Amino acid sequence: MTVAAPTPKANMGQPVPRYDGLAKVTGSALYAADFPHLDLAYAYLVSSGIAKGRVKSLDVREVRTLPGVLDILSHENMSDAVAHAKFFSDGGPVSNSVVPLSSPEIAYAGQTIAVVLANSYEAARDAAQRIVVDYDIDPASATFGSKGAIDQVLAEQSKKHEDPKVGDFASAYAAAPVKIDAAYSTPTQHHNPLELFATVCSWDGPNLTVYEPSQNVYGIKNGLAQQLGMDASRVRVISPFIGGAFGSKGALTQRTAIVAVAAKRLGRPVKLVATRRQAFTIATYRAETRHIIKLAATPDGKLQALSHEGFEVTSRPDPYAVAGTDASTRMYACPNIVSNVTIVRADRSTPGFMRAPAETPYFFALESAMDELAIALNMDPIELRRVNDTMKEPIKGLPYTSRSLMACFDEAATAFGWSKRNPRPGSMRDGDWLVGWGCATAAYPTQMAPASARVSLFPDGTARVETASHEIGTGIYTVAAQTAAEQLGLPFEKITVALGDTILPPAPVSGGSITTASVCSVIAQACAAIRGKLSNEAVGADLVEALNKRGLGAIEEYAEWVPHGAKAGAMQALYKGAAQPIGGAKLEDRMQFAFGAQFVEVRVHSQTREVRVPRMVSAFAAGRIMNTRTARSQLMGGMIWGIGSALHEQTDIDTNAARYVNTDLAEYLIPVNADVVDIEVIMVPEEDKLVNPLGIKGIGEIGIVGANAAVANAVYHATGQRIRDLPLRIDGLMPSA
Template identity: 60%
Template sequence: MVDAAPEPKVNMGQPAPRIDGRLKVTGAARYASDMPVANPAFAVLVTSPIAKGKVLSIDPASVLDMPGVLDVLTHQNASGEVKAATMISQGGTASTSIRPLETDQIFHDGQIVAMVVADTFEAARDAAYRLKARYFAERPSAGFDAPGAQERSAKDASEKHEDPQVGDAEQALATADVVVEGWYETPTQHHNPIELFTTTCLWSGAELTVHEPSQTVYGLRAGLAEQLGMDQQDIRIVSRFIGGAFGSKGAITPRTALVAIAARRLGRPVKLVTTRDQGYTVATYRAETRHHVRLGASRDGRLTALSHEGWEVTSRPDAYMVAGTDTTARMYKVPNVFTKVNIVHADRNTPGFMRSPPEVPYMFALESAMDELAFKLDMDPVELRRVNDTMNEPIKGLPYTSRSLMQCYDAAAEAFGWSGRDRRPGSMRDGDWLIGWGCATACYPTQLAPAAARVRYRPQGGVRVETAGHEIGTGAYTVVAQMASEKLGVPLEDVDVVMGDTQLPPAPVAGGSISTASVCSAVALACERIIGRLVARAEPQTTASVGGPGAGLSGWTIAQGKLIGPGGEFHDVGELFKALGAGAIEEYGEFVPHGSSPDALAGLYAGKSGITGGSRLKDRIQYAFGAEFVEVRVHARTREIRAPRLVGAFAAGHIMNPRTARSQLMGGLIWGLGSALHERTEIDVRAARYVNDNLAEYLIPVNADVAEVKVILLSEEDQLVNPSGIKGLGELGNVGTNAAVANAVHHATGKRIRSLPIRIEHLLDA
């Protein structure tokens, strides 16, 4: 084995290469905008140059006589065409309540004010640039501290929100031996997937087909049906591959319905691909946050109090929030906890999910404060976490299904060489470079959702798996195939997987690290039913005694064309098929996770993911954990910052594929490095407009920034999270990395940076 394909440990699958890898590297994989349609027209969006005000006039006639121009949609001729859709925060799939082209009112910079459609993309783009529009601009509120921004508590904004609390944190802080207090900030960040936001719509009578990169094809269908006033069954969404999403393609954006309306008006397919800068305002982003954290502890390091208050920016009309205190309140053993989340309404587009939405900003604040406490106590940061480790969360006392946090710390610390760390800031040096070592906790709730899958098994023709799950670049095709391969005893290359289409059995959103656990559980159920059918033919007396096919048939497996019983007895699968008079067995699996509502499965078919788990459960709490260690080097003269080493150890239950798991976690670590040192969407606070809305000026890590990244996968078994024991890890890797970097910078320089990203100018006086 090599680093890219780690040797499987106990409770891990094989590190199989991606079954769709060849398609992707050869260009044969078709993404949404690649899908061929006959005689398409092309659409280009026109977006607002102001953040607040009104459209005074817009003149479609100024471009309609240009060669090739077919139509111009504005609020003057399309108002009321797009109906309201249920917001994500209310259990729907809409990313914003701002309806496109509904009125002349401008809510944010980059709001859609028109869509030009032409015979060619070039003609549409030219007309969009030439379209004459006049605006009345008002003074916008860009965010925190801006005049006109409105703050309110999350509880007032949403009846569903809870601020976790227990004990008396104020009294405990007042009597604590040691107290640390700090204000922390994280910036606006944008997803910037390589595949832009694209939509192709075509009608066949009253039926609509949409090709769009989506993390939730059933959810997109449900939201679009609301917006267009249609029956969901008359809409088909196709999304075979997604070229990056990270949350930005997990909700319906304002563009989709407009493209569908244009295609219906013209009677021909319409294609739209947004520009890079339009993706900053047409889609969602990670909102900037502020945090006030206070920790109280005894002199031996045991936490006695935690107070965490957070603030998040949202749009003027929407109360979107991520509310990460749900995690920070439960991370360590502390008897007195106070939390509160506030939202600040500003003249911005509505934010949304971005990889590890609540945990990345909120854990940055907590893990930075933990490092400050360790420094004040003159205590090793790893040992501080050890004395506060717990197998029961503190708010309700619920037990963790499994928690291997300290095992992760021990493995990562050993690999990193942590024992060689001198605790004194500025004490480690290599020539002109100040060396700092920092660490932080990684965590992510183990969540699941209902899912369905259809599996067809032929003894000579292999296996076909069908599910409307999503391949967002994480290896979903491969792990789904592996589950069927393992259950039915066929080579991986004999498994065909079809995904990303509402004509297939429903699957939940590919977000919240739920896909592998949820979809693979449905596939496993279907495979077990196939085995049950064969056992019923081979051993009818067995199935009769346990209640029929598929019931209580543990110990029965298929391998090398044989159905093998728990006692070693076996039957030839080919002969069983002959006896059944069948050329194939097809079974349907519907997985419903523990803690789901009674109507969760019906909701799945209606486009609702029905996510449960994490801290939502009444009888237990489910999380995956990790520990991350970072070395930074700060030049003594120039204050240039480098991070030559990142080490992370992670425990996430059953690992379906160590190769794809390592890739996911490595990507998370690198993204976390970018969160700490690079990523920030710059905002002109006077105009409430994004400044660096392109890949040239939006800074992300490149190869030169990432010298060594080591991922350690720990063996962990969890029998409670789901039948397969899969926890999910797609979002785990980039939680805590930003704090580990900030902690390392303090160790190198003695200066505590509480606002991200950390830049040279922050260290000039260190």
């Protein structure tokens, strides 16, 4: 086996090569903007250069006469074209409830204020760039502490949010001998998937077909129908391959309806490929957060009190909440816990889900504070986690279905060589480079959602799996085919899989690391139904023979699968595009989480203070691993993103203007190959028979969680400097001149 295809350990599937690998590397896989259309017109967005105010005038006279320009959409001709829809956490379909072009009002920088339609992309772009906009400018609030920004206690704003608490934090904190009280922050970050935000809309009479990279095709179908006042049965959404999403392509954005209306007005299909710069404002992003953590422990490291206060920036109209206290308060045994979350309303576009949305920022705070506590206790940071490890979450005392945190720490520590660490900061120098080793806990809720699928078995011994799930790069084509192959006893090569199309049975949003567990569960169920119809015992050739004996042309089974704890009506909601993931800390009877341990070596130059990560070793235990090749790739991607989350990524904001300034991939820094040196992924065998019949927990996001804290903890070990604000850059490590 090569490194890329690790030998499966207990409860792990074969490293089958990707079902769609050849199509992807040869370019035959069609992404949303790749589909050919006859008589295609092109859209180009005009984006607001101010964050708050209104469009006073839009001078389009010169532009209308340019060759190839077909139409210009603005509030002057679009005000009633798209109906207002609710923000998703208010029960609606959209990622941002501001309807662009519905009025001259501007609520955030980069808001779409006009759209040029033309015969070519170049003509549309040229025209859009020439439009002269005159604004009435109002002062805008950019972020925490900006004039006009409004703080709101989340629990008072949202009935769904509950602040986890137990015991008497104040007394326990006051009485404890060892304490930590520290403030942390994480910046605005953008997903920047390589594939841009594209939408193509094409009408055939009353029927609309939408080609768009999506993590939730049924969500687009139903939400768009609502926005356009039409029957959802007349909308089809096609999204067979997605070139990266990470949460940014989950909820319906406002661009889709605009393109649909444009196509209707022109009577031609219309393609929009928004620019990289526009990607920073037409979709969502990771909210800026701040944290205050207080920890108290006995001298032997037993946690006595834990307080996590979170503060998060959201938009004026939409109450997006990161709210990672659900998980951060439940990781360790502790009798006295208090937490709260404050959202801050500013003149920004609405943030949203980005890989491990809650855990990435909240665990940076928690796991940095745990490291600080270990130092205050003069204790090894792994031992601090061990002393406080628990099989019951501390708020309600619910049992974890499985939890292999310390097995992950022990395996990763051995592979990393942790026992050779000299704990004294600055002690592990290599020439001019200060060497530091750090570690942190990773965890991610094991959630699932109702899913449906159809599986067909044919007399030639092939089978077909159909479900409207989404290939966002994770490998769902592959594990779906593997599941059907295993369940029917057929070779992998005999399975075909169709995904990403609303003519298929609905699958839930591909977010929250729910896809493999949800979709493979329903596929297994449909396969079991096929076996049940033909012969309960037979698989493989015998099963096909049973089919042929009866002279059937095909046998086709549709199945619905509903996870433990799902609310009544959740399956019907799925058909309406509303996935209702359940699990993690949201169950009444148990806790479902995957765990991991992240170890990082950093090198900080003693003079110029740049930080590099030559080595990273992480171990994860997440129930059944379906495919060690795709799983390793997924976990590794998360770990690498963790390096970026710690050292590079920040969307820079001009706080006077409430605008972003580094809106391209040269200036918005992510790790490049040279920053990713030696990455070791360890998959720790774990069996969990409770989470679902196949025992799958989901690994989509856990790889990033804890990585940023592990880096910061390693930087402390290297330098003795505790950096509590991300990204951790030269600025923060450089003593002033």
